[in-house]
Amino acid sequence: MSDASLWSALADPHRRAIVALLLERPRPVGEIVEACGLSQPSTSKHLKVLREAGLVRVRQDAQRRVYALDPAPIAELDAWLAPYRELWNRSLDALGRRLDETPDDTSHAPEEPTMKD
Amino acid sequence: MSDASLWSALADPHRRAIVALLLERPRPVGEIVEACGLSQPSTSKHLKVLREAGLVRVRQDAQRRVYALDPAPIAELDAWLAPYRELWNRSLDALGRRLDETPDDTSHAPEEPTMKD
DNA sequence: TGGTTATATTCCTGTCAAGGAATACAGATC
DNA sequence: GATCTGTATTCCTTGACAGGAATATAACCA
Numbered sequence: 001m002s003d004a005s006l007w008s009a010l011a012d013p014h015r016r017a018i019v020a021l022l023l024e025r026p027r028p029v030g031e032i033v034e035a036c037g038l039s040q041p042s043t044s045k046h047l048k049v050l051r052e053a054g055l056v057r058v059r060q061d062a063q064r065r066v067y068a069l070d071p072a073p074i075a076e077l078d079a080w081l082a083p084y085r086e087l088w089n090r091s092l093d094a095l096g097r098r099l100d101e102t103p104d105d106t107s108h109a110p111e112e113p114t115m116k117d
Numbered sequence: 118m119s120d121a122s123l124w125s126a127l128a129d130p131h132r133r134a135i136v137a138l139l140l141e142r143p144r145p146v147g148e149i150v151e152a153c154g155l156s157q158p159s160t161s162k163h164l165k166v167l168r169e170a171g172l173v174r175v176r177q178d179a180q181r182r183v184y185a186l187d188p189a190p191i192a193e194l195d196a197w198l199a200p201y202r203e204l205w206n207r208s209l210d211a212l213g214r215r216l217d218e219t220p221d222d223t224s225h226a227p228e229e230p231t232m233k234d
Numbered sequence: 235t236g237g238t239t240a241t242a243t244t245c246c247t248g249t250c251a252a253g254g255a256a257t258a259c260a261g262a263t264c
Numbered sequence: 265g266a267t268c269t270g271t272a273t274t275c276c277t278t279g280a281c282a283g284g285a286a287t288a289t290a291a292c293c294a
Binding site for chain 2: 004007008010011013016019023069071072074075077078081083084085087088091
């Protein structure tokens with residue numbers, strides 16, 4: 001469910017920048033506005049998207065709202081990534097010749113040739 | 118900046134489905150069309166996006182074009198993820214237990230090729 | 235209460251991406 | 265060359281999203 005919003009939330013470079021800022025430490029909106037060079041409304045809208053994706057959470061501090069990273073969805077991403085990481089490790093193994101078309105890498109791929117049509 | 122195109126390429130659920138299909142094995146376009154339930158032109162357009170993001174590569178086989186996953190950009194994603202994974206581990210440590218949510222038993226499988234988000 | 239600060243929301247507009255239909259293109263076979 | 269298959273591309277329409285300006289809301293303070 002949150003998967004779709006998670007990916008699309010992180011698809012925006014500004015939002016990734018915000019997430020990177022929050023990786024260092026939690027920050028109030030004003031600080032994010034200043035650091036990103038976005039307008040305050042725009043920043044608030046991005047923060048809303050990140051909130052709805054579960055990537056950040058808010059703590060109210062007087063009039064300020066301090067945003068902090070919530071790493072749980074990141075773990076989701078990580079889990080999604082896992083099978084691909086394996087493939088990547090295998091292909092690192094089989095490295096040596098990776099020009100754009102090398103049909104002989106099937107000797108290292110465990111399950112390629114079942115391509116009957 | 119293949120980074121931007123990488124994220125936006127994966128932001129689309131159909132394209133993630135295609136990528137998941139190609140994780141199993143390389144496939145010609147027709148097979149992807151059938152598996153995803155998209156039209157052929159739409160599928161070709163998605164494949165173009167994935168190609169331009171470096172996520173897939175093509176091998177020509179007679180009239181068919183066989184697409185295969187290229188795991189290198191995935192490694193880029195993984196690198197981006199690394200600092201957050203650290204944060205996640207730290208918070209796991211400090212947390213102990215905050216699992217009132219559904220346990221993510223599907224967390225090790227990539228998305229089903231059937232588009233569900 | 236009124237004013238000030240900090241943030242969120244609404245309205246509007248331009249841009250961009252997705253999907254469908256039709257078409258173009260490439261390779262194979264005859 | 266004619267034609268068939270498989271795939272890519274173009275054109276068009278529609279919907280989603282980003283950003284700016286103005287405004288609303290909430291918390292604090294005098």
